[in-house]
Amino acid sequence: MKRFATILVLGLAAAAAQAQVSVKDPWVRATTPKQKATGAFMRLEAGEEARLVGAASPVAGVVELHEMVQEGDVMKMRAVPAIAIPAGRGAELKPGGYHVMLMELKSQLKEGETVPITLTVESKDGRRQTLEVRAPVRALRHAPGEGAMKKHGH
């Protein structure tokens, strides 16, 4: 019985570690038929400090983590090895900041479809876990409801 209790506790601890990082409001920008790349955006939350270290999706041949950096009037995009997810504060993947770049798309992504994305996150002690995300595809002209770009009801 005692052994069973130990196993149960270990099981619970593992479940808690699994639940460390959560994904909110994921979305992917729609593409036109011939477009071969687009971005995925979302909010990542973590109970304990973690890092997003990779992403994969069956819709894309290549998936990278990118960061946009405004330098004067020029917006620069660069691949980053990881995106920090501070405990409590979380990480925002949104236009003008980070995104998951989906490249070599295998087909057009149409508004209303859902894109599966597998995220790999790493906890502070180096343990990795994967998260399955189902991101809805939003219109190419979709502007996230934030700040001055806020959409107004029709």
Added chain:
Amino acid sequence: MAKFLALLVFLVLAACQPQGARFHGTDVTGVAWGRELQLADPEGRVRTLAEFRGKAVLLFFGFVHCPDVCPTALARAAEAKRLLGADGARLQVIFVTLDPERDSAELLREYTAAFDPEFLALRGSAEETRRAAQEFRVFYEKVPTGSSYTVNHSTTTYVFDPAGRLRLAHSHALGAEQVAADLRLLLAQRY
């Protein structure tokens, strides 16, 4: 007399008010650049700014495989056009590709149409693109990323008044309401 003085003070102050003060964008009226644009549309016809006299023009340089800045800028232009209501018909949005290598005429046509069927895409050879960018002080550079490349570029949208003069530079940070407000002033010729 006091009334007259007050009026005089008011008039002097009004005259001293910088012209661009009411615009959200940066007033670039009268600069010696950004005067000419001559590139082909997706049907292969050469288009120039002169043909849009009577309309305000929003001019943006970008590329189709741009995940973030370009769709945001074009979505802002589409929203600004919607905010203008009936006056939206007096706005021409032009998207010039900085990546003619990948952005075929067909790709450009379907891309701009996804934002608004009236938006115009323009494309030149590598050399024509370089010259157009230079004319508008647009910086761009091809940067390798993984197995492909991206294009880092200026994010400014240029605004022409209905007389065809370059008037404003809109930063990427401005919202659709601010863009629409500037366009309303230019279309009403209240400047």
